[in-house]
Amino acid sequence: MSTVTQNVVSPIVIDPTYLSTWSHRIWVATGCTVVLVSFMKSIIIGAPYSSNLFVTTLAGLVGYVMADLLSGVYHWAIDNYGTPSTPFFGEQIKEFQGHHMLPCSITKRQFANNVHALARAVTFVVLPLNLLCHDPIVHGFVSICFGCIMFSQQIHAWSHSTMSQLQPVVVALQDLGIILSRSQHGAHHRPPYNTHYCIVSRIWNHFLDNQNVFKTLENFMFLKLQLVPRSWCESNPK
Numbered sequence: 001m002s003t004v005t006q007n008v009v010s011p012i013v014i015d016p017t018y019l020s021t022w023s024h025r026i027w028v029a030t031g032c033t034v035v036l037v038s039f040m041k042s043i044i045i046g047a048p049y050s051s052n053l054f055v056t057t058l059a060g061l062v063g064y065v066m067a068d069l070l071s072g073v074y075h076w077a078i079d080n081y082g083t084p085s086t087p088f089f090g091e092q093i094k095e096f097q098g099h100h101m102l103p104c105s106i107t108k109r110q111f112a113n114n115v116h117a118l119a120r121a122v123t124f125v126v127l128p129l130n131l132l133c134h135d136p137i138v139h140g141f142v143s144i145c146f147g148c149i150m151f152s153q154q155i156h157a158w159s160h161s162t163m164s165q166l167q168p169v170v171v172a173l174q175d176l177g178i179i180l181s182r183s184q185h186g187a188h189h190r191p192p193y194n195t196h197y198c199i200v201s202r203i204w205n206h207f208l209d210n211q212n213v214f215k216t217l218e219n220f221m222f223l224k225l226q227l228v229p230r231s232w233c234e235s236n237p238k
Contacts, residue, residue, distance in 0.1 A: 020110040031119030034122065038143035038146075045136040062141055063141040064201070079100075079197070080218065114153050122149060149200070159181055162182075177203075
C-alpha cells in the first residue's frame with residue numbers, strides 16, 4: 001500500500017484591523033476631493049496673471065517644505081506624549097507605539113486604512129478654506145501642504161517597504177529625495193526613537209536634530225508641565 005502525502009497549505013490570516021472599510025474610503029475620497037478643489041482654484045484663479053501663477057507655484061513649494069516640518073512636529077508629539085485613552089489622538093498614539101515594536105506592520109495596512117485619519121483632519125481644515133477663500137496663492141500653499149500631510153502616512157509606509165514591493169515611480173521619487181526613503185527613515189527606528197521624525201521628504205530632520213529642537217521642547221515641557229516624554233524611557237525596545 002502506497003502512502004500519498006499531501007501538502008496542506010495554511011490559509012493566510014489577515015488582521016482585520018489592517019483592512020480598509022467603506023468609512024475609511026469615503027474619508028480618503030473626501031480628503032482628496034477638497035485638496036483637488038483647492039489645487040484647481042490655485043490654477044484657475046491665478047492662471048490669467050503670470051505673476052500670480054509664479055507666486056502661486058512658489059507658495060506650493062513652501063507648502064511642500066512646511067508639510068515635512070508639520071509631519072515631524074506631529075510625529076514627535078504623538079510618539080512622546082499622551083496615552084491610548086487620550087481624546088481624539090488615542091488611537092494614533094496606540095498605533096505609533098505598536099509601530100515601533102513592529103515597524104513593517106504599516107506595510108500590511110491597506111491604503112485607505114492607513115490614510116483615512118489624516119484625510120479626515122485635512123477635510124475639516126481645507127473644506128472651510130475652499131468655501132471662504134479665493135486667493136490662488138493661499139490655495140497654492142494649502143493644496144500642496146495638506147495634500148502632502150494627508151499622504152504622509154503612505155509615504156511613511158513606502159519607507160518601510162522593500163524596493164521589490166514598490167512601483168518604479170515611488171522608488172524614483174525616493175532616490176531623488178522628493179519623498180522619504182527606507183535608508184533615511186531607518187535612523188528613527190533605533191531606541192530611544194528620538195530623531196528623524198519628519199516623514200514627508202525628511203529635509204527638516206538634519207536641522208531639527210542637529211539643533212536639538214525637539215530635545216529643547218522636551219526639556220521645556222518637563223520643567224513647565226512635568227511631562228516626561230516617552231523617548232526618555234525607551235532605551236530598551238522591549
